[in-house]
Amino acid sequence: MTRTGLPLRLAGVSRRYGTFPALTPTDLDVVAGEFLTLLGPSGSGKTTLLNLIAGYVEPTTGSIEIGTRDVTHLPARQRNIGMVFQNYALFPHMTVGENIGYGLAVRGVSKDECKRRVSEILSLMQLEEFVDRPIQKMSGGQQQRVALARALVIEPDVLLMDEPLSALDKQLRRTVQLELRRLHQRLGRTTIYVTHDQEEALVLSDRIAVMDQGRIQQLGSVEAIYDRPANAFVAGFIGESNLLAAKVTAVAEGKATADVEPFGRTIVASMGPGVEAGKPARLLVRPEHLLFNKTGDGIPAEIVETVYLGELSQYGLALESGQIVTARQITDRSLQTGTKVTLSWKPGHALVVLKS
Numbered sequence: 001m002t003r004t005g006l007p008l009r010l011a012g013v014s015r016r017y018g019t020f021p022a023l024t025p026t027d028l029d030v031v032a033g034e035f036l037t038l039l040g041p042s043g044s045g046k047t048t049l050l051n052l053i054a055g056y057v058e059p060t061t062g063s064i065e066i067g068t069r070d071v072t073h074l075p076a077r078q079r080n081i082g083m084v085f086q087n088y089a090l091f092p093h094m095t096v097g098e099n100i101g102y103g104l105a106v107r108g109v110s111k112d113e114c115k116r117r118v119s120e121i122l123s124l125m126q127l128e129e130f131v132d133r134p135i136q137k138m139s140g141g142q143q144q145r146v147a148l149a150r151a152l153v154i155e156p157d158v159l160l161m162d163e164p165l166s167a168l169d170k171q172l173r174r175t176v177q178l179e180l181r182r183l184h185q186r187l188g189r190t191t192i193y194v195t196h197d198q199e200e201a202l203v204l205s206d207r208i209a210v211m212d213q214g215r216i217q218q219l220g221s222v223e224a225i226y227d228r229p230a231n232a233f234v235a236g237f238i239g240e241s242n243l244l245a246a247k248v249t250a251v252a253e254g255k256a257t258a259d260v261e262p263f264g265r266t267i268v269a270s271m272g273p274g275v276e277a278g279k280p281a282r283l284l285v286r287p288e289h290l291l292f293n294k295t296g297d298g299i300p301a302e303i304v305e306t307v308y309l310g311e312l313s314q315y316g317l318a319l320e321s322g323q324i325v326t327a328r329q330i331t332d333r334s335l336q337t338g339t340k341v342t343l344s345w346k347p348g349h350a351l352v353v354l355k356s
């Protein structure tokens, strides 16, 4: 394994099916060696984006570059991309070694070179002992690793993975996630990884692109997305959140003044991108940032649920409007269902964000 990954650039890439925009025009720059995750709900366009990069789907508009090469109209096989699919897509009648070597053979790599590279990747992935075993006699987790070995053996400039762990049980998933991360650190392949599992995205990624409705809603580090979500969809999708209907009446110097209907009052809070007076918005307060007290000023509420989580407890708090918000704080046994409290937060811990 000598070469590492190349940068990838998408400019205005889109895909329509009839009139349906599976992917709206998208710009995306992936740094060489980066691990980027596409995270989003079912139907948000993750696989479409991956297939466009791989060359399995033709773009309706836009261009794709890998390194300095424009690959927009190159067939998949000429893009030097490794792909791992959700269902592994291994050849059932072949052995482990044959599955891994197949991609090299069709690329015209000599028999000896093929053998050398297959055995190198097998040893890297600790699969040496299985080289002659029929693929169907491997467990799900082992097959997944063979699929990964098959993608890596061609020394791809870009590695694409579409929900590669979704068939594994939770515990095995966690193990393979850590293995993937170590392997990535070692090989430095530019990687684009698709999942709808938020935790998995957090474990693996340098950056995350949150997708919804055929659009990258936000691209950034885990921290940036959590602390400064671009809109209510992103806020709700990453981490837990209280999102309250808000009418923005004025904005000035990074702060928004908003009538927060469920609170029955006007709030001044920090604001996210694109917030303007009159545009539909939400007030975001994370459960760990929502403070409450039995005494003092604040928004009146009543404890309607307590969930003991150990050192912390989670509280369901009913506002006077009837809406329930969630708060998480150090367990206090005197806080029981029915207790009247008042809500508050520290400056900067409430954010007005666009509704979508």
Ligand SMILES: Nc1ncnc2c1ncn2[C@@H]1O[C@H](COP(=O)(O)OP(=O)(O)OP(=O)(O)O)[C@@H](O)[C@H]1O
Binding pocket: 017, 021, 022, 040, 041, 042, 043, 044, 045, 046, 047, 048, 049, 196
């Ligand atoms: N060949 C196709 N013909 C018509 N519509 C398609 C085609 N492929 C995808 N779509 C539509 O494009 C949208 C995005 O699909 P895509 O497979 O990219 O979603 P996804 O984010 O990968 O979802 P999932 O998490 O369920 O795999 C969906 O609404 C899907 O129905």
Ligand SMILES: [Mg+2]
Binding pocket: 046, 047, 048
């Ligand atoms: Mg998909």
